[in-house]
Amino acid sequence: MTKDTVRDKIVDAAKKRFSHFGYGKTTMAEIATDCAMSPGNLYRFFPGKLDIAEAIASLDYEDHLEHLRKIALAPNKTAPDRLRDLLFAELRRTYHKLEKDPRVLEMATQIGHERPQFINWMLANERKIIVELMEEAERRGEMLPPGDKEEMAEMIQSATMKFRYPQLWSKLTLPKLERELDGVLNLMFEGLCPQRAAEREQERRKIAAHAAA
Protein backbone atom coordinates (compact mmCIF):
# COMPACT_ATOMS: atom_id res chain seq x y z
CA MET A 1 0.00 0.00 0.00
CA THR A 2 1.42 3.37 -1.03
CA LYS A 3 1.95 6.17 1.41
CA ASP A 4 -0.84 8.28 -0.02
CA THR A 5 -3.48 5.61 0.31
CA VAL A 6 -2.51 5.12 3.95
CA ARG A 7 -2.93 8.85 4.47
CA ASP A 8 -6.35 8.62 2.86
CA LYS A 9 -7.29 5.73 5.10
CA ILE A 10 -6.32 7.73 8.18
CA VAL A 11 -8.19 10.79 7.01
CA ASP A 12 -11.21 8.66 6.29
CA ALA A 13 -11.24 6.99 9.68
CA ALA A 14 -10.69 10.31 11.43
CA LYS A 15 -13.47 11.96 9.45
CA LYS A 16 -15.91 9.29 10.58
CA ARG A 17 -14.89 9.62 14.23
CA PHE A 18 -14.78 13.43 14.21
CA SER A 19 -18.16 13.83 12.60
CA HIS A 20 -19.72 11.21 14.86
CA PHE A 21 -18.19 11.94 18.27
CA GLY A 22 -16.46 15.29 17.76
CA TYR A 23 -12.80 16.25 17.54
CA GLY A 24 -12.22 16.42 21.30
CA LYS A 25 -13.81 13.08 22.06
CA THR A 26 -11.82 11.21 19.45
CA THR A 27 -8.45 9.80 20.51
CA MET A 28 -5.47 9.04 18.36
CA ALA A 29 -5.60 5.48 19.69
CA GLU A 30 -9.10 5.05 18.30
CA ILE A 31 -8.14 6.38 14.89
CA ALA A 32 -5.16 4.05 14.89
CA THR A 33 -7.28 1.03 15.80
CA ASP A 34 -9.72 1.85 13.01
CA CYS A 35 -6.77 1.76 10.61
CA ALA A 36 -5.40 -1.45 12.18
CA MET A 37 -2.19 0.20 13.27
CA SER A 38 -0.54 1.52 16.41
CA PRO A 39 -0.96 5.13 17.60
CA GLY A 40 2.72 5.82 17.11
CA ASN A 41 2.51 4.92 13.46
CA LEU A 42 0.06 7.74 12.76
CA TYR A 43 2.90 10.16 13.30
CA ARG A 44 4.74 8.85 10.27
CA PHE A 45 1.92 10.29 8.17
CA PHE A 46 0.83 13.36 10.12
CA PRO A 47 2.75 15.63 12.47
CA GLY A 48 -0.15 15.62 14.93
CA LYS A 49 -3.84 15.29 15.55
CA LEU A 50 -4.72 18.79 14.44
CA ASP A 51 -3.02 18.18 11.11
CA ILE A 52 -5.46 15.37 10.43
CA ALA A 53 -8.32 17.76 11.07
CA GLU A 54 -6.64 20.27 8.78
CA ALA A 55 -6.38 17.68 6.04
CA ILE A 56 -10.09 16.94 6.36
CA ALA A 57 -10.99 20.63 6.27
CA SER A 58 -8.65 21.13 3.35
CA LEU A 59 -10.29 18.40 1.28
CA ASP A 60 -13.76 19.77 1.92
CA TYR A 61 -12.55 23.28 1.18
CA GLU A 62 -11.15 22.32 -2.21
CA ASP A 63 -14.62 21.30 -3.34
CA HIS A 64 -16.00 24.58 -2.09
CA LEU A 65 -13.31 26.52 -3.94
CA GLU A 66 -14.15 24.82 -7.20
CA HIS A 67 -17.78 25.74 -6.68
CA LEU A 68 -16.82 29.35 -6.04
CA ARG A 69 -14.66 29.45 -9.14
CA LYS A 70 -17.58 28.34 -11.27
CA ILE A 71 -19.71 31.11 -9.82
CA ALA A 72 -16.98 33.67 -10.39
CA LEU A 73 -16.66 32.78 -14.06
CA ALA A 74 -20.33 32.18 -14.82
CA PRO A 75 -21.25 33.24 -18.36
CA ASN A 76 -24.15 35.59 -19.09
CA LYS A 77 -23.64 37.55 -15.90
CA THR A 78 -22.07 40.90 -15.27
CA ALA A 79 -19.08 41.20 -12.96
CA PRO A 80 -21.08 42.81 -10.14
CA ASP A 81 -23.64 40.02 -10.30
CA ARG A 82 -20.94 37.40 -10.20
CA LEU A 83 -19.27 39.05 -7.22
CA ARG A 84 -22.63 39.19 -5.50
CA ASP A 85 -23.28 35.52 -6.15
CA LEU A 86 -19.79 34.68 -4.93
CA LEU A 87 -20.11 36.44 -1.60
CA PHE A 88 -23.62 35.17 -1.02
CA ALA A 89 -22.47 31.63 -1.72
CA GLU A 90 -19.73 31.99 0.87
CA LEU A 91 -22.06 33.40 3.48
CA ARG A 92 -24.62 30.67 2.97
CA ARG A 93 -22.12 27.84 2.97
CA THR A 94 -20.36 28.76 6.17
CA TYR A 95 -23.62 29.65 7.85
CA HIS A 96 -25.21 26.32 7.10
CA LYS A 97 -22.08 24.32 7.80
CA LEU A 98 -21.65 25.84 11.24
CA GLU A 99 -25.36 25.96 11.95
CA LYS A 100 -26.35 22.38 11.48
CA ASP A 101 -23.40 20.70 13.14
CA PRO A 102 -21.73 21.76 16.41
CA ARG A 103 -18.93 19.28 15.73
CA VAL A 104 -17.94 21.13 12.57
CA LEU A 105 -17.92 24.35 14.54
CA GLU A 106 -15.69 22.72 17.16
CA MET A 107 -13.15 21.74 14.50
CA ALA A 108 -13.36 25.13 12.82
CA THR A 109 -12.72 27.11 15.99
CA GLN A 110 -9.93 24.71 16.97
CA ILE A 111 -8.16 25.16 13.64
CA GLY A 112 -8.85 28.88 13.54
CA HIS A 113 -7.36 29.32 16.97
CA GLU A 114 -4.23 27.20 16.65
CA ARG A 115 -3.56 27.58 12.94
CA PRO A 116 -4.27 31.16 11.91
CA GLN A 117 -2.14 30.61 8.83
CA PHE A 118 -4.67 28.11 7.56
CA ILE A 119 -7.34 30.81 7.68
CA ASN A 120 -4.97 33.13 5.85
CA TRP A 121 -4.46 30.50 3.20
CA MET A 122 -8.21 30.23 2.67
CA LEU A 123 -8.59 33.99 2.48
CA ALA A 124 -5.77 34.16 -0.05
CA ASN A 125 -7.46 31.54 -2.20
CA GLU A 126 -10.71 33.42 -2.21
CA ARG A 127 -8.90 36.62 -3.04
CA LYS A 128 -7.36 34.87 -6.01
CA ILE A 129 -10.82 33.96 -7.22
CA ILE A 130 -12.00 37.55 -6.90
CA VAL A 131 -9.00 38.63 -8.95
CA GLU A 132 -9.83 35.99 -11.56
CA LEU A 133 -13.37 37.32 -11.65
CA MET A 134 -12.07 40.80 -12.41
CA GLU A 135 -9.64 39.58 -15.03
CA GLU A 136 -12.44 37.67 -16.71
CA ALA A 137 -14.54 40.84 -16.68
CA GLU A 138 -11.70 42.72 -18.33
CA ARG A 139 -11.40 39.99 -20.95
CA ARG A 140 -15.08 40.34 -21.72
CA GLY A 141 -14.67 44.07 -22.18
CA GLU A 142 -16.63 45.03 -19.09
CA MET A 143 -15.89 48.38 -17.54
CA LEU A 144 -13.68 48.00 -14.47
CA PRO A 145 -12.31 50.41 -11.90
CA PRO A 146 -8.58 50.93 -12.33
CA GLY A 147 -6.05 50.07 -9.65
CA ASP A 148 -4.33 46.99 -8.31
CA LYS A 149 -6.77 44.07 -8.48
CA GLU A 150 -5.11 42.13 -5.67
CA GLU A 151 -5.48 45.08 -3.35
CA MET A 152 -9.04 45.68 -4.39
CA ALA A 153 -9.87 42.06 -3.58
CA GLU A 154 -8.30 42.54 -0.16
CA MET A 155 -10.52 45.51 0.53
CA ILE A 156 -13.62 43.69 -0.62
CA GLN A 157 -12.75 40.98 1.88
CA SER A 158 -12.24 43.55 4.61
CA ALA A 159 -15.61 45.14 4.03
CA THR A 160 -17.37 41.76 4.05
CA MET A 161 -15.53 40.31 7.06
CA LYS A 162 -18.68 40.18 9.10
CA PHE A 163 -20.23 37.70 6.69
CA ARG A 164 -17.36 35.26 6.49
CA TYR A 165 -17.70 33.44 9.84
CA PRO A 166 -21.02 34.96 10.83
CA GLN A 167 -21.81 33.08 14.00
CA LEU A 168 -18.45 33.82 15.55
CA TRP A 169 -19.19 37.55 15.58
CA SER A 170 -22.88 38.00 15.89
CA LYS A 171 -26.02 36.03 16.46
CA LEU A 172 -27.92 37.37 13.49
CA THR A 173 -30.17 35.06 11.52
CA LEU A 174 -29.34 34.21 7.93
CA PRO A 175 -32.04 36.49 6.44
CA LYS A 176 -30.73 39.47 8.41
CA LEU A 177 -27.19 38.68 7.37
CA GLU A 178 -28.26 38.43 3.75
CA ARG A 179 -30.03 41.75 3.93
CA GLU A 180 -26.93 43.37 5.40
CA LEU A 181 -24.60 41.82 2.86
CA ASP A 182 -26.87 43.06 0.13
CA GLY A 183 -26.73 46.55 1.59
CA VAL A 184 -22.95 46.51 1.88
CA LEU A 185 -22.63 45.38 -1.72
CA ASN A 186 -24.89 48.18 -2.86
CA LEU A 187 -22.67 50.59 -0.97
CA MET A 188 -19.62 49.25 -2.70
CA PHE A 189 -21.13 49.25 -6.15
CA GLU A 190 -22.78 52.61 -6.19
CA GLY A 191 -23.55 53.80 -2.71
CA LEU A 192 -21.51 56.75 -1.55
CA CYS A 193 -20.63 58.03 -4.98
CA PRO A 194 -22.72 61.19 -5.31
CA GLN A 195 -22.06 61.71 -9.02
CA ARG A 196 -23.24 58.24 -9.84
CA ALA A 197 -26.11 58.56 -7.42
CA ALA A 198 -27.14 61.81 -9.09
CA GLU A 199 -27.26 60.10 -12.46
CA ARG A 200 -29.47 57.40 -11.03
CA GLU A 201 -31.70 60.01 -9.48
CA GLN A 202 -32.09 61.80 -12.83
CA GLU A 203 -32.89 58.54 -14.53
CA ARG A 204 -35.49 57.76 -11.89
CA ARG A 205 -37.20 61.11 -12.42
CA LYS A 206 -37.18 60.65 -16.17
CA ILE A 207 -38.90 57.30 -15.75
CA ALA A 208 -41.38 58.78 -13.29
CA ALA A 209 -42.20 61.65 -15.67
CA HIS A 210 -42.67 59.21 -18.53
CA ALA A 211 -45.02 57.13 -16.44
CA ALA A 212 -47.04 60.19 -15.46
CA ALA A 213 -47.46 61.24 -19.09
Place this chain on the structure above:
Amino acid sequence: MTKDTVRDKIVDAAKKRFSHFGYGKTTMAEIATDCAMSPGNLYRFFPGKLDIAEAIASLDYEDHLEHLRKIALAPNKTAPDRLRDLLFAELRRTYHKLEKDPRVLEMATQIGHERPQFINWMLANERKIIVELMEEAERRGEMLPPGDKEEMAEMIQSATMKFRYPQLWSKLTLPKLERELDGVLNLMFEGLCPQRAAEREQERRKIAAHAAA
Protein backbone atom coordinates in the same frame (compact mmCIF):
# COMPACT_ATOMS: atom_id res chain seq x y z
CA MET B 1 -25.79 63.81 50.66
CA THR B 2 -28.07 63.43 47.65
CA LYS B 3 -28.58 60.14 45.89
CA ASP B 4 -26.67 61.20 42.80
CA THR B 5 -23.56 62.21 44.66
CA VAL B 6 -23.53 58.83 46.41
CA ARG B 7 -23.75 57.19 43.01
CA ASP B 8 -20.83 59.29 41.87
CA LYS B 9 -18.85 58.33 44.92
CA ILE B 10 -19.44 54.65 44.21
CA VAL B 11 -18.54 55.02 40.56
CA ASP B 12 -15.42 56.88 41.55
CA ALA B 13 -14.27 54.29 44.06
CA ALA B 14 -15.00 51.47 41.62
CA LYS B 15 -13.16 53.22 38.82
CA LYS B 16 -10.06 53.45 40.97
CA ARG B 17 -10.22 49.79 41.97
CA PHE B 18 -11.07 48.51 38.49
CA SER B 19 -8.30 50.42 36.78
CA HIS B 20 -5.79 49.46 39.43
CA PHE B 21 -6.57 45.81 40.14
CA GLY B 22 -8.98 44.88 37.36
CA TYR B 23 -12.70 44.17 37.33
CA GLY B 24 -12.44 40.54 38.40
CA LYS B 25 -10.07 41.18 41.28
CA THR B 26 -12.23 43.90 42.79
CA THR B 27 -14.94 42.83 45.22
CA MET B 28 -18.13 44.59 46.10
CA ALA B 29 -17.00 44.55 49.75
CA GLU B 30 -13.91 46.56 48.84
CA ILE B 31 -15.88 49.15 46.90
CA ALA B 32 -18.28 49.43 49.83
CA THR B 33 -15.45 49.91 52.32
CA ASP B 34 -13.95 52.64 50.13
CA CYS B 35 -17.30 54.41 50.30
CA ALA B 36 -17.60 53.78 54.05
CA MET B 37 -20.74 51.71 53.66
CA SER B 38 -21.82 48.09 53.76
CA PRO B 39 -21.84 45.87 50.65
CA GLY B 40 -25.60 45.51 50.81
CA ASN B 41 -26.09 49.23 50.59
CA LEU B 42 -24.45 49.36 47.17
CA TYR B 43 -27.51 47.61 45.80
CA ARG B 44 -29.71 50.57 46.63
CA PHE B 45 -27.80 52.49 43.97
CA PHE B 46 -26.88 49.82 41.41
CA PRO B 47 -28.61 46.57 40.48
CA GLY B 48 -25.27 44.76 40.44
CA LYS B 49 -21.53 44.90 40.00
CA LEU B 50 -21.62 44.89 36.22
CA ASP B 51 -23.91 47.91 36.26
CA ILE B 52 -21.22 49.88 38.03
CA ALA B 53 -18.80 48.94 35.27
CA GLU B 54 -21.42 49.93 32.72
CA ALA B 55 -21.84 53.31 34.39
CA ILE B 56 -18.09 53.87 34.20
CA ALA B 57 -17.96 52.87 30.55
CA SER B 58 -20.99 55.00 29.84
CA LEU B 59 -19.44 58.11 31.33
CA ASP B 60 -16.25 57.66 29.37
CA TYR B 61 -18.24 56.95 26.23
CA GLU B 62 -20.27 60.16 26.49
CA ASP B 63 -17.06 62.15 26.19
CA HIS B 64 -16.05 60.12 23.19
CA LEU B 65 -19.43 60.68 21.56
CA GLU B 66 -19.14 64.43 21.94
CA HIS B 67 -15.73 64.28 20.32
CA LEU B 68 -17.15 62.29 17.43
CA ARG B 69 -20.00 64.73 16.97
CA LYS B 70 -17.54 67.60 16.62
CA ILE B 71 -15.66 65.68 13.96
CA ALA B 72 -18.88 64.84 12.13
CA LEU B 73 -19.94 68.45 11.94
CA ALA B 74 -16.53 70.01 11.33
CA PRO B 75 -16.74 73.09 9.08
CA ASN B 76 -14.59 73.46 5.97
CA LYS B 77 -14.61 69.77 5.22
CA THR B 78 -16.57 67.74 2.70
CA ALA B 79 -18.87 64.98 3.89
CA PRO B 80 -16.56 62.18 2.72
CA ASP B 81 -13.67 63.76 4.59
CA ARG B 82 -15.74 64.07 7.74
CA LEU B 83 -16.87 60.47 7.52
CA ARG B 84 -13.26 59.43 7.04
CA ASP B 85 -12.16 61.40 10.07
CA LEU B 86 -15.00 59.94 12.08
CA LEU B 87 -14.18 56.32 11.37
CA PHE B 88 -10.47 56.87 11.81
CA ALA B 89 -11.10 58.51 15.17
CA GLU B 90 -13.11 55.52 16.29
CA LEU B 91 -10.50 53.05 15.15
CA ARG B 92 -7.68 54.91 16.88
CA ARG B 93 -9.56 55.45 20.12
CA THR B 94 -10.60 51.84 20.67
CA TYR B 95 -7.23 50.58 19.51
CA HIS B 96 -5.31 52.71 21.96
CA LYS B 97 -7.75 52.15 24.81
CA LEU B 98 -7.57 48.38 24.50
CA GLU B 99 -3.89 48.34 23.65
CA LYS B 100 -2.40 50.13 26.58
CA ASP B 101 -4.49 48.61 29.34
CA PRO B 102 -5.48 44.94 29.69
CA ARG B 103 -7.85 45.90 32.51
CA VAL B 104 -9.91 48.04 30.15
CA LEU B 105 -10.06 45.13 27.73
CA GLU B 106 -11.25 42.86 30.56
CA MET B 107 -14.11 45.21 31.35
CA ALA B 108 -14.96 45.69 27.70
CA THR B 109 -15.18 41.97 26.95
CA GLN B 110 -17.14 41.40 30.16
CA ILE B 111 -19.73 44.02 29.24
CA GLY B 112 -19.78 42.97 25.61
CA HIS B 113 -20.47 39.39 26.59
CA GLU B 114 -23.13 39.88 29.26
CA ARG B 115 -24.71 43.08 27.99
CA PRO B 116 -24.96 42.91 24.21
CA GLN B 117 -27.64 45.58 24.37
CA PHE B 118 -25.07 48.04 25.67
CA ILE B 119 -23.00 47.46 22.54
CA ASN B 120 -26.11 47.95 20.45
CA TRP B 121 -26.79 51.21 22.23
CA MET B 122 -23.29 52.44 21.37
CA LEU B 123 -23.66 51.38 17.76
CA ALA B 124 -27.02 53.17 17.56
CA ASN B 125 -25.45 56.36 18.93
CA GLU B 126 -22.72 56.29 16.35
CA ARG B 127 -25.23 55.62 13.62
CA LYS B 128 -27.13 58.67 14.74
CA ILE B 129 -23.98 60.72 14.35
CA ILE B 130 -23.42 59.41 10.84
CA VAL B 131 -26.99 60.37 10.01
CA GLU B 132 -26.38 63.84 11.45
CA LEU B 133 -23.29 64.09 9.29
CA MET B 134 -25.34 63.36 6.20
CA GLU B 135 -28.09 65.76 7.16
CA GLU B 136 -25.52 68.46 7.71
CA ALA B 137 -24.08 67.74 4.27
CA GLU B 138 -27.53 68.10 2.77
CA ARG B 139 -27.98 71.40 4.59
CA ARG B 140 -24.74 72.63 3.09
CA GLY B 141 -25.93 71.70 -0.37
CA GLU B 142 -23.47 68.86 -0.84
CA MET B 143 -24.41 66.15 -3.29
CA LEU B 144 -25.65 63.05 -1.47
CA PRO B 145 -26.71 59.60 -2.58
CA PRO B 146 -30.47 59.12 -2.25
CA GLY B 147 -32.00 56.51 0.00
CA ASP B 148 -32.75 56.04 3.66
CA LYS B 149 -29.98 57.65 5.68
CA GLU B 150 -30.48 55.43 8.73
CA GLU B 151 -30.07 52.35 6.59
CA MET B 152 -27.05 53.76 4.84
CA ALA B 153 -25.42 54.40 8.22
CA GLU B 154 -26.12 50.80 9.18
CA MET B 155 -24.38 49.53 6.08
CA ILE B 156 -21.40 51.76 6.64
CA GLN B 157 -21.09 50.23 10.09
CA SER B 158 -21.36 46.74 8.66
CA ALA B 159 -18.59 47.34 6.18
CA THR B 160 -16.31 48.79 8.83
CA MET B 161 -17.03 46.20 11.54
CA LYS B 162 -13.49 44.95 11.44
CA PHE B 163 -12.19 48.30 12.62
CA ARG B 164 -14.53 48.80 15.54
CA TYR B 165 -13.04 46.40 18.10
CA PRO B 166 -9.91 45.55 16.15
CA GLN B 167 -8.03 43.38 18.60
CA LEU B 168 -10.97 41.11 19.21
CA TRP B 169 -10.92 39.92 15.63
CA SER B 170 -7.39 40.15 14.37
CA LYS B 171 -3.92 40.87 15.57
CA LEU B 172 -3.12 43.52 12.99
CA THR B 173 -1.05 46.53 13.97
CA LEU B 174 -2.59 49.97 13.90
CA PRO B 175 -0.81 51.04 10.67
CA LYS B 176 -2.09 47.97 8.86
CA LEU B 177 -5.59 48.58 10.16
CA GLU B 178 -5.42 52.19 9.05
CA ARG B 179 -4.30 51.20 5.61
CA GLU B 180 -7.17 48.73 5.34
CA LEU B 181 -9.75 51.17 6.59
CA ASP B 182 -8.49 53.68 4.06
CA GLY B 183 -8.87 51.09 1.32
CA VAL B 184 -12.39 50.16 2.40
CA LEU B 185 -13.41 53.81 2.46
CA ASN B 186 -12.05 54.30 -1.03
CA LEU B 187 -14.10 51.32 -2.12
CA MET B 188 -17.22 52.84 -0.64
CA PHE B 189 -16.65 56.29 -2.03
CA GLU B 190 -15.70 55.46 -5.57
CA GLY B 191 -14.33 51.94 -5.78
CA LEU B 192 -16.49 49.51 -7.66
CA CYS B 193 -18.43 52.06 -9.61
CA PRO B 194 -17.14 51.65 -13.17
CA GLN B 195 -18.78 54.77 -14.58
CA ARG B 196 -17.22 56.94 -11.92
CA ALA B 197 -13.95 55.09 -12.26
CA ALA B 198 -13.98 55.66 -15.99
CA GLU B 199 -14.37 59.37 -15.44
CA ARG B 200 -11.39 59.37 -13.12
CA GLU B 201 -9.39 57.39 -15.66
CA GLN B 202 -10.21 59.93 -18.41
CA GLU B 203 -9.21 62.76 -16.12
CA ARG B 204 -5.94 61.06 -15.32
CA ARG B 205 -5.12 60.64 -19.03
CA LYS B 206 -5.96 64.24 -19.72
CA ILE B 207 -3.55 65.31 -17.01
CA ALA B 208 -0.88 62.94 -18.31
CA ALA B 209 -1.30 64.29 -21.86
CA HIS B 210 -1.08 67.82 -20.61
CA ALA B 211 2.10 67.00 -18.71
CA ALA B 212 3.65 65.40 -21.79
CA ALA B 213 2.94 68.43 -23.98
Place this chain on the structure above:
DNA sequence: AGATTGAACACTTTATTGATTGTTCAGAAA
Protein backbone atom coordinates in the same frame (compact mmCIF):
# COMPACT_ATOMS: atom_id res chain seq x y z
C1' DA C 1 -41.07 55.81 58.43
C1' DG C 2 -36.78 55.15 55.58
C1' DA C 3 -31.90 54.15 55.47
C1' DT C 4 -28.34 50.94 56.52
C1' DT C 5 -26.17 46.88 58.10
C1' DG C 6 -23.90 42.38 57.97
C1' DA C 7 -24.73 37.60 58.45
C1' DA C 8 -26.60 33.95 55.44
C1' DC C 9 -27.15 31.89 50.90
C1' DA C 10 -26.23 30.51 46.29
C1' DC C 11 -23.29 30.77 42.94
C1' DT C 12 -18.70 31.11 40.79
C1' DT C 13 -13.89 30.74 40.86
C1' DT C 14 -9.70 28.50 42.25
C1' DA C 15 -6.85 24.51 43.87
C1' DT C 16 -5.96 19.87 43.94
C1' DT C 17 -6.16 15.40 42.53
C1' DG C 18 -6.37 11.57 39.45
C1' DA C 19 -7.36 9.88 34.97
C1' DT C 20 -6.90 10.48 30.14
C1' DT C 21 -4.53 11.26 25.96
C1' DG C 22 -1.21 13.35 22.45
C1' DT C 23 3.39 12.41 21.44
C1' DT C 24 7.96 10.14 21.56
C1' DC C 25 11.31 6.63 20.86
C1' DA C 26 13.96 2.38 21.90
C1' DG C 27 13.38 -1.74 20.24
C1' DA C 28 10.77 -5.68 17.56
C1' DA C 29 9.17 -7.23 13.10
C1' DA C 30 9.40 -7.54 8.19
Place this chain on the structure above:
DNA sequence: TTTCTGAACAATCAATAAAGTGTTCAATCT
Protein backbone atom coordinates in the same frame (compact mmCIF):
# COMPACT_ATOMS: atom_id res chain seq x y z
C1' DT D 1 17.41 -1.17 6.40
C1' DT D 2 12.88 0.29 6.67
C1' DT D 3 8.43 -0.15 8.89
C1' DC D 4 5.96 -0.46 12.75
C1' DT D 5 4.92 -1.21 17.68
C1' DG D 6 3.51 -0.16 22.37
C1' DA D 7 5.19 1.12 26.78
C1' DA D 8 6.74 5.49 28.87
C1' DC D 9 6.35 10.49 29.41
C1' DA D 10 4.52 14.99 29.64
C1' DA D 11 0.76 17.65 28.99
C1' DT D 12 -4.02 18.22 29.22
C1' DC D 13 -8.61 17.35 30.88
C1' DA D 14 -12.36 15.98 34.37
C1' DA D 15 -13.94 15.62 38.88
C1' DT D 16 -13.96 17.18 43.33
C1' DA D 17 -13.41 19.90 47.15
C1' DA D 18 -12.39 24.34 49.20
C1' DA D 19 -12.41 29.20 49.24
C1' DG D 20 -14.27 33.35 47.85
C1' DT D 21 -17.87 36.65 46.20
C1' DG D 22 -22.13 38.68 44.40
C1' DT D 23 -26.56 39.21 46.14
C1' DT D 24 -30.42 39.11 49.45
C1' DC D 25 -33.07 40.31 53.47
C1' DA D 26 -34.46 40.20 58.40
C1' DA D 27 -32.89 42.95 61.93
C1' DT D 28 -30.92 47.48 63.48
C1' DC D 29 -30.27 52.15 63.59
C1' DT D 30 -31.53 57.12 62.74
